[in-house]
Amino acid sequence: MKRAHIWIRACVHILLFITLGVHSSKFDVNPVTDDISRLSVLRQNIPKDYKIPVHYVPKEEGGMCWVKLNVFYLEESLKGLAHKFGNISSNRKDISIFIQMFQELRLNMGSVEPIMYDFECHYREERWQTAWYFDFVKDFLIAAQNKEDSDDCDPSPCPTTPYTATTEGYLTDTGTLTDVVERSLLSLLFIPLIALIFLLVWKVRSCRNEEDLQQNPAEGGLFTGTEVTAPPLDAEISEKNMLNVIEIV
Template identity: 85%
Template structure:
């Protein structure tokens, strides 16, 4: 009886050892938390004012399906960001680690297309600066680690005007106002052309009037071949007079 009890105790201890050992290994080894430290390095290596495009659903609207709704587009966003760097860049290697993590997460989540389709009107497109972007990546990875998600998420009502349409309307209005400013400046520049022509015409008239007044004050300067020289008898008359004198002398 003593031997059987001792064996039972040994088996119980071994079973508890294996159970506690497995659970301790799960809690001690946390690759997501270890890799999150790389985000701080990426934030320092990428300029603060660099704008990174992101397509996402807010946490308030996504609810328990927030991870499923954002895993695909966040993966695509990180892929595009990784391609901005060279093949041997450390930034590209660090970003590729997160891309691989998101790929594995997406496979474990199963098909995410149906829930993405249900929340289609709630997606937003923005361009975030480096700090905000990597804060979003960090929050997403921590939420994915906790896995407080659900397979049945009811999307909230779609907004009357989608965020994308509002953004496009704003950009269109901004472009229109810029175009109006350009047209106004062009019209103002065109107004200077007739104004310059008018000034040139006035100057020309003033100069013409002054030249006319100078000619009236000095009329002799213009008639160089007038005066007493103009009353001289013609050459034929002189010859005829000489002939007459010769005839008289002969007689």
């Protein structure tokens, strides 16, 4: 009888272990982070200056609803990007994996239309370069993985002035500031370089002039040689008198 109870308890523990193990493994599997490393591959395969259209809400305006506000339009943006490549393209295959991720995320979030409608005035349309676009996608996936979202989000007041659309990309202000600084530094580097070139040219010309003066000192007589003096006035008078005497004879 005791053995029967022991076997029953053992079977119950085994069933509980299997059940809990299956459920824990099910919840631990996160499809969002399994293929994030493919983003770097896509960044390398797509030209850097390619402009990708995106419809989004900035993080500072979306708050805790940022993930829900961007999941639909990012999915649509990825679909549009995938259509730029052929059916057998590796880029299209990798992008399709992320599209599937976004679809699963959106379905797990439930209905996002009401929140999107509340934040309608905060959406922006821009065209981003490849690097900034995939940085934004990566930030989104990390936020979704960490469940940085909430069902209760109050939208901030709509902007009183329309935003200025840009084509530079994610983190536009930072990127623009960096470009300006880089250009300023480059221009500052050219100033001493140009001055050095002028100095070298002047030095070479000075050396050549000195060599010419040393090799041909007669040519410099106009400034440094002996001056050519006119004959004395008395000599001119004596020569005239001699000519007069010869004519008389």
